Amino acid sequence: MNTAASDTAKPKTSRDWDLRAVAPFIALALLLVLGALANDNFISVANLSNVITRSAFIAIIALGATYVISSGGLDLSVGAMVAFVASLMILFMNSGVIADPLLMLIAGMALALAIGAACGLFNGLITTVGQIEPFIATLGTMGIYRGLTTWLSQGGAITLRDRELQALYRPVYFGEVLGVPVPIIAIFVTAAIAAFVLYRTRYGRHLIAVGSNEDVARYSGISVKRVRTIAYVVQGLCVAIAVLLYVPRLGSTSATTGILWELQAITAVVVGGTALRGGVGRIWGTVCGAFILEIVGNIMILSNFVSEYLIGAIQGAIIIIAMLVQRSLSRRS
Amino acid sequence: MMAAPSEKVPVLIEARGLSKSFGPVEVLHEVGLTVRPGEVHAIIGENGAGKSTLMKILAGTHAPTRGEIRIDGQAVQFSGPVDAEHRGIVLVHQEILLAPDLTVAQNIYLGRELPKGLTVDDRAMNEGAARALADLGSEIDPKATVGRLSIAQRQLVQIARVLLVPHRVVIFDEPTASLTPFETEALLKVITDIRAKGVGILYISHRLPEVKEIADRVTVLRDGHVVATHDVSELEPADMARLMVGRDVSKLYPDRQAAAVQDKVLEVEDFNVPGYARHASFHLNKGEILGFAGLVGAGRTELMEGVVGLRRGSGTVRHLGQPASFADAQASLKAGIAYLSEDRKGKGLLLLKDLATNLTLASIGKFVRGLQIDRKRESEALDAAIAEFDIRTGRKDLLAGQLSGGNQQKLLIAKMMLLDPSIVIIDEPTRGIDIGTKEQIYKFIARLAQEGRSIIVISSEMPELIGICDRILVMRSGEIVGEVTGERMTENDIVVLATGVNPGMTSGEAA
Numbered sequence: 104m105n106t107a108a109s110d111t112a113k114p115k116t117s118r119d120w121d122l123r124a125v126a127p128f129i130a131l132a133l134l135l136v137l138g139a140l141a142n143d144n145f146i147s148v149a150n151l152s153n154v155i156t157r158s159a160f161i162a163i164i165a166l167g168a169t170y171v172i173s174s175g176g177l178d179l180s181v182g183a184m185v186a187f188v189a190s191l192m193i194l195f196m197n198s199g200v201i202a203d204p205l206l207m208l209i210a211g212m213a214l215a216l217a218i219g220a221a222c223g224l225f226n227g228l229i230t231t232v233g234q235i236e237p238f239i240a241t242l243g244t245m246g247i248y249r250g251l252t253t254w255l256s257q258g259g260a261i262t263l264r265d266r267e268l269q270a271l272y273r274p275v276y277f278g279e280v281l282g283v284p285v286p287i288i289a290i291f292v293t294a295a296i297a298a299f300v301l302y303r304t305r306y307g308r309h310l311i312a313v314g315s316n317e318d319v320a321r322y323s324g325i326s327v328k329r330v331r332t333i334a335y336v337v338q339g340l341c342v343a344i345a346v347l348l349y350v351p352r353l354g355s356t357s358a359t360t361g362i363l364w365e366l367q368a369i370t371a372v373v374v375g376g377t378a379l380r381g382g383v384g385r386i387w388g389t390v391c392g393a394f395i396l397e398i399v400g401n402i403m404i405l406s407n408f409v410s411e412y413l414i415g416a417i418q419g420a421i422i423i424i425a426m427l428v429q430r431s432l433s434r435r436s
Numbered sequence: 437m438m439a440a441p442s443e444k445v446p447v448l449i450e451a452r453g454l455s456k457s458f459g460p461v462e463v464l465h466e467v468g469l470t471v472r473p474g475e476v477h478a479i480i481g482e483n484g485a486g487k488s489t490l491m492k493i494l495a496g497t498h499a500p501t502r503g504e505i506r507i508d509g510q511a512v513q514f515s516g517p518v519d520a521e522h523r524g525i526v527l528v529h530q531e532i533l534l535a536p537d538l539t540v541a542q543n544i545y546l547g548r549e550l551p552k553g554l555t556v557d558d559r560a561m562n563e564g565a566a567r568a569l570a571d572l573g574s575e576i577d578p579k580a581t582v583g584r585l586s587i588a589q590r591q592l593v594q595i596a597r598v599l600l601v602p603h604r605v606v607i608f609d610e611p612t613a614s615l616t617p618f619e620t621e622a623l624l625k626v627i628t629d630i631r632a633k634g635v636g637i638l639y640i641s642h643r644l645p646e647v648k649e650i651a652d653r654v655t656v657l658r659d660g661h662v663v664a665t666h667d668v669s670e671l672e673p674a675d676m677a678r679l680m681v682g683r684d685v686s687k688l689y690p691d692r693q694a695a696a697v698q699d700k701v702l703e704v705e706d707f708n709v710p711g712y713a714r715h716a717s718f719h720l721n722k723g724e725i726l727g728f729a730g731l732v733g734a735g736r737t738e739l740m741e742g743v744v745g746l747r748r749g750s751g752t753v754r755h756l757g758q759p760a761s762f763a764d765a766q767a768s769l770k771a772g773i774a775y776l777s778e779d780r781k782g783k784g785l786l787l788l789k790d791l792a793t794n795l796t797l798a799s800i801g802k803f804v805r806g807l808q809i810d811r812k813r814e815s816e817a818l819d820a821a822i823a824e825f826d827i828r829t830g831r832k833d834l835l836a837g838q839l840s841g842g843n844q845q846k847l848l849i850a851k852m853m854l855l856d857p858s859i860v861i862i863d864e865p866t867r868g869i870d871i872g873t874k875e876q877i878y879k880f881i882a883r884l885a886q887e888g889r890s891i892i893v894i895s896s897e898m899p900e901l902i903g904i905c906d907r908i909l910v911m912r913s914g915e916i917v918g919e920v921t922g923e924r925m926t927e928n929d930i931v932v933l934a935t936g937v938n939p940g941m942t943s944g945e946a947a
Contacts, residue, residue: 303808305800311789312797318783322746323798323851324769382788 123432127375127391134398141406152284154401155394159286160345162393164364165371166297167341169389172372174334175314175381178226179241181342181368183248185361188218188346190255193263193356204267216343222248223339227332253358262355269354276351286348290390293344298386310334314381370418371396374425396421445472448636449494449525449605453503456489463489465660471605471636476627478639478647481657482680482870483840487640490657491607494638495527496520524604528611532590536583541565543582544597568596572626587732588619595626606630607638612646613868616731617931624650642870644673656680681872688875689903690882697722701890702859704743707751712738713914720859720890725881727905728894729930735914736894737778740861744768744775769798774857776848778864784848787837791829792818794836794847799854821850826876842873849880860884861892866900878904898927910934
């Protein structure tokens with residue numbers, strides 16, 4: 104599935120596509136070297152594990168975005184969806200309908216996953232059955248999810264009130280298993296599942312086919328609408344998983360939660376080598392892209408040459424540079 | 437080898453010992469040819485013989501690896517297609533490269549608009565376009581939007597655009613590939629007119645009778661070599677085919693015993709596809725090869741797409757005697773009805789994916805073990821398909837888009853046959869495919885029928901339908917207007933039905 108796109112009739116050599124698939128990892132390695140030169144503390148295990156932990160939200164959301172983008176779609180609503188799902192989850196857990204804290208937590212998490220999936224399904228149905236351009240459809244739902252969150256929170260914050268529940272939930276973000284922070288495990292487990300489904304299963308094959316050429320997929324008896332809709336549901340589930348990690352971190356959410364996360368998620372996907380036009384999905388590249396974004400920010404904070412207020416500008420520049428690099432690599436092959 | 441009388445005429449453009457390599461592969465080898473003023477020099481050859489590469493070198497798109505191009509006896513080197521254009525060498529592309537939302541005049545003058553102060557001079561451009569089109573014997577309105585024109589009209593606009601440049605040599609790359617017989621006749625007349633002005637013409641085509649009709653000289657390419665250059669009077673289409681393929685292909689169509697089982701596997705009654713087909717009724721017998729003839733745009737493709745659920749349509753369909761209605765291709769494929777699109781590159785294959793992925797795309801369920809796709813079995817299936825359908829690929833890890841047109845068609849057939857369909861509908865099975873591969877495709881189709889499958893073939897090439905079909909239905913303007921069988925399966929009978937008029941002409945075909 105990892106074959107590179109090539110329009111030329113020249114024989115394909117394995118080196119051509121290796122270069123493009125490997126490019127994000129080379130960039131990551133270069134960044135690590137640069138970071139080590141800029142600040143001695145950068146390369147420490149504590150710092151790096153901290154950075155990767157913080158990248159978990161974007162990384163996991165970007166895994167879903169890899170599915171949507173590979174299928175030829177786009178989802179701009181993920182940042183708003185994070186805020187919306189987190190709000191409903193906390194409101195539910197504050198409602199006290201279940202007395203036992205553990206059961207309540209499990210129910211709250213299940214609810215978050217269900218709401219995430221439902222939000223994704225809604226996005227998917229609007230674009231497939233409603234036949235609205237994904238850009239417009241998810242721009243609309245972005246407004247809806249964000250607006251509903253603002254209304255639920257009355258413009259302020261929604262905070263998890265039950266102390267016992269907070270204590271119980273806390274390890275999901277701050278805990279460690281065998282010395283590895285839970286969010287890092289979450290990234291790799293989610294990515295492994297995503298990679299398996301995308302590269303090894305029938306659905307993954309169909310997804311890539313739909314993203315490559317919708318007509319070919321349709322004429323091959325593949326239900327394009329179903330495949331695309333499921334990709335949006337996967338995105339919704341990934342958003343929900345990110346929410347599961349996000350809520351215990353601060354124990355609260357607000358109307359401004361997750362603003363511009365859609366941009367970061369799309370940047371991570373593109374930096375990771377997934378084609379924005381669809382048909383090529385690189386799961387591990389996406390994870391790498393999310394790390395790159397977080398590490399760039401970290402280096403900026405640790406070193407003193409660039410103001411950390413410029414992070415947004417730097418991230419914007421990264422997506423453009425990544426596209427230029429991809430373009431020049433594909434031209435060479 | 438060249439004819440004596442023309443030797444005194446000066447040469448416009450000459451290629452000497454042109455070779456071209458892409459990496460280690462040499463696709464053109466020591467090719468030489470000349471074009472004189474006022475002659476049509478046809479280049480024929482199978483797909484992959486090097487025709488396009490040769491044209492691209494002559495038009496300045498590629499630089500030759502070795503050899504030289506001479507214009508008026510002077511060696512030249514083109515820096516690019518624009519340079520070639522400045523020297524009077526222009527190329528009419530096979531594909532229509534026009535902006536559909538702009539008008540005819542805007543397209544003709546695209547990139548070289550006539551200025552008028554700070555704006556463009558629309559009036560002058562409309563007049564210029566009208567003149568250019570009138571020169572081609574056409575009355576297309578320069579203010580019409582290109583998207584509303586027929587393919588043939590667009591082709592004329594494209595030719596008018598090219599001819600706007602002062603030109604001495606015009607290269608036509610398969611200009612008639614998507615034209616109807618009448619449109620082809622009209623285009624050939626246009627080319628004859630251009631020739632009469634002393635312009636040299638290089639004409640690439642697969643259609644040998646057409647070459648016989650229009651060309652003065654013919655150069656045959658095979659595997660990058662010039663096999664022969666002859667005056668056209670010395671060659672019949674059958675000779676051309678033999679030279680192209682390198683062996684006798686007089687027997688293009690396979691022998692088959694008519695499998696006349698009167699057992700209807702598919703019955704379609706009063707089927708309508710809005711905008712394309714009306715009140716279509718037909719049936720398909722078991723083991724039969726049923727042809728659908730008609731002009732381009734007669735609604736054949738749309739009717740079939742409607743029946744298999746790829747397009748909205750309504751009517752009664754009975755499959756094996758049972759009422760059936762297919763919501764999409766998934767449903768019709770499940771019922772054992774496979775439709776192979778005429779648009780192989782756009783609807784048949786994923787050009788940027790490898791061969792195995794394409795092969796198993798429609799039948800991936802058969803290759804899943806547990807949750808996982810069994811890559812080893814996929815690879816074995818590819819080996820089997822390559823052997824069974826003679827897919828010629830140097831390496832198994834090529835992308836589908838890197839195969840030649842003929843091999844793409846074989847891969848598409850292999851892909852659909854993995855589903856083991858009982859009814860196979862093939863749309864334009866040999867469009868853009870060279871004669872050697874055509875012969876193979878016909879054999880495959882005959883074999884499928886022999887195996888008891890029922891086949892529908894849609895084709896605009898009448899000789900091919902006559903050659904392989906048991907029965908031919910003819911469509912005109914969205915309706916099935918008649919059926920020809922047995923003795924009446926002649927080009928003339930089909931043309932009369934397809935056009936509604938008797939043109940009083942038929943053309944032969946290489947066979």
